[in-house]
Amino acid sequence: MPVDISWIPGDSDLLVTIVAGLVVIGGVGAALIGRNRQAPPREAPPRRDDAAATAAPTVEEAEAPEETVEAVETPEAVDHRFGRLRRRVGTTFGQSLLAIFRRGALSQDDWDELEETLLMADVGAAATDELLADLKARLKAEPDGDPRALLRAALLDVVDPALDRSLALGAPGDGELHSAIVVGVNGVGKTTTVGKLARVLVAEDRTVVLGAADTFRAAAADQLETWGARVGVPVVRAHVDGADPASVAYEAADRARTDAAEVLLVDTAGRLQNKQGLMDELGKIVRVVSKVSPPKEVLLVLDATTGQNGLTQARVFGQVAPLTGIVLTKLDGTAKGGIVLAVQGELGVPVKFVGLGEGADDLAPFDPAGFVDSLLGE
Secondary structure, three states: OOOOOOOOOOOHHHHHHHHHHHHHHHHHHHHHHHHHHHOOOOOOOOOHHHHHHHOOOOHHHHHOOOOOOOOOOOOOOOOOHHHHHHHHOOOOHHHHHHHHHOOOOOOHHHHHHHHHHHHHOOOOHHHHHHHHHHHHHHHHHOOOOOHHHHHHHHHHHHHOOOOOOOOOOOOOOOOOOEEEEEEOOOOOOHHHHHHHHHHHHHHOOOOEEEEEOOOOOHHHHHHHHHHHHHHOOOEEOOOOOOOOHHHHHHHHHHHHHHOOOOEEEEEOOOOOOOHHHHHHHHHHHHHHHHOOOOEEEEEEEEEHHHOHHHHHHHHHHHHHOOOOEEEEEOOOOOOOOHHHHHHHHHHOOOEEEEEOOOOOOOEEEOOHHHHHHHHOOO
């Protein structure tokens, strides 16, 4: 509403200016009063001794990630592994043999059936002939003997409990470095076996270094590192893809010597273009490792489910490497079990370890008596 100032004497323009100024000042004051009424009371500043506790974190504190320490696993003790796992030996040929053998006086047809059963179980021709000859001799000597006892004794003779199945890697704490080279074609579980063997050795309180010398398969070194990390075992691998396997093996041996480790396990490539290439590569690895620690073990890994194909692999590796022992993987479920008898008869090399499952600690020292009992369902 306009203000009538015509009654005021004097300079009207000056009065208008004064009134307008008062109106502006009044509006600003009202606004300030309203804001003061709405604003919350200010908090008292922290005391001097609380300043450090309420201070904002520095950039380093705010961005520093939490450290996560992965727990190192303790592998299962080795002594009773086979006893725990023997029920997994998925064979039926032992029971089939026993059923035939219990018929009493065996006809020629029965002996033919026995031979066929053994061959179908991948026992192999040589081991089959040996086992049948032994059974005939036992039946002749003890015609009224217990069939199960006679069959068990014959199978044990073929498996040969007298063979030394221990790893020639010295005793824990002997202060020496002992090396082992693991060979086998790709796909048999070779790298996994190396990792599981490391767990066996750690369970025996050994210090171990792993050499990832399978440089032709990119995933092999990663897989081995995973196994090593789980039990706190260092892994030496190639710095570039496709590196010379022998150079990796030598670097691993040198690392093991520097660390004063007790055991070196070297994983090798399983697929080369020809037998000569395989021979050259394995020979080179053995030579360079021998400069640090001559290998005491050359272990051949075989897939128990491959049957006679596994025997062929064994023959090839037996020609190019001084094999000291066999590790049979996948001796559960679909495996027939006869490959144990065949490979020993073929190579004269003992089966030292068997894989009876997919668990990290399902690799066990081979127990001849336990194996035969599992075949017969005992």
